[in-house]
Amino acid sequence: MYYGYYPPYWQSRHQALVPSPPARMLTVKGNGRVPVQPDIAIIQLEVLTEGESVTVAQGENARIMDQVIQALINLEVPRDDIQTTNFAINPRYDFVDGVQVFRGYEVRNEITVKISPIAQAGRIIDTAVQNGVNRVSNIRFSVEDGKVHYQEALSLALSNAIGKAEAIANAMQLDLDRIPVSIIEKEQPQPIRTFSVAAEGLSTPIEPGEMIVSAEVMVKFQY
Template sequence: MRSLIALAALPAIAAVPAMAAEVQIPVTNPVVELTVMETVLADPDYATVGAGVTVRASTVSEALKQNAAQMRKVVDKLKSVGVAAKDIQTSNFNLNPQYQYRNDGQAPTFLGYEASNQVTVKLRNMDRIGETLDALANAGATNFFGPNFGLEKDEPAKAAGRKSAFNRAQAQATDYARMAGYTGLRLLEISETYAVSQPMPQSGAIVVTAAKAEDATPIEPGQVGTGVTVTVKFEMTR
């Protein structure tokens, strides 16, 4: 009795309506299915950092006023060094009363209100990341997080990973076919998933101080990985 294998939709026919009939390919020989992941390293083309301002004042209105004025300077500085408005996004805002708690059973002492505002920024000029962080510190930023590096133009890396993953899968399938006494393969199905290069969740603070460009905070981008996972099914043939 013949078994049936579903042919995966290829990118060239990805626009076929979701209700289209699934293509069936009859097979008469054993089928081998392999999943291979390949990670390609490449130089990142952007970095994300978090920059913010935290202030404390005796009243809510004063805390908000001071924070807004200082944060406005930070955002203006970002724009003045060439960061586009679309690459600046508010990621956190907090306003909380602050108390000093005692261990002697006495009531806590009210210290004021603390206002915190933070933006997440995508920096595309990889040569000026440290200089930009220093400029933000000089403009009044008090909190920094990151940087996290990513690859936006990742098609070349994905193409290299795709080719390598498929070649590995085909070579492994060929080995299985030979061990089973078959001489060839017929491709039945191929599918792909990949990990998009993007910033990791922010964690850990960095501390910078204002400096001249030649003494800017050193930032080393290293490389980032783009992962491609290919799943293939081959029918063994004679």
């Protein structure tokens, strides 16, 4: 028979109600950057027409845009890589002696074109302008398999955060739990380069250079 010590009921109950000290948290930000060579260009091509009536402006716009798309197809741009992204019809007004005067309508039709390889971008832009495009904008460079590079940057960001937390803990002599309590990923925008075309018949060099794929995380540790 065991005759061990059993604490009184009131004592065990009192000990159970004693709150444990709150956990202390350390939050750090980690960044990761991976340089890559882009292999895709995505551009926006716009046709703007004006006319005294909607029918005239829209008809002229449709004729020019059809011509532009056919020219791109002739350059072996797949039709699936050409997408209409904006179409708008708006009235035009001038102010004469402080009075608003109706001048007709303007029609904007915008397509987005995916170009691969990038070496074809200059030729495609020149051809589009020669066939009636009067604005080229939002040139964005990307890579075909961007997820792989982003995951690499994400891994570097997490390692960066862990390194920061360990450095802080060592400097302040903290007993750091190196297993994160939480990891929050922050979305990073892709770089965008924008310009307009003002003249036709000019060679348009496109130099994507080096693109940086970046990732950022907020990591919380307990100590």
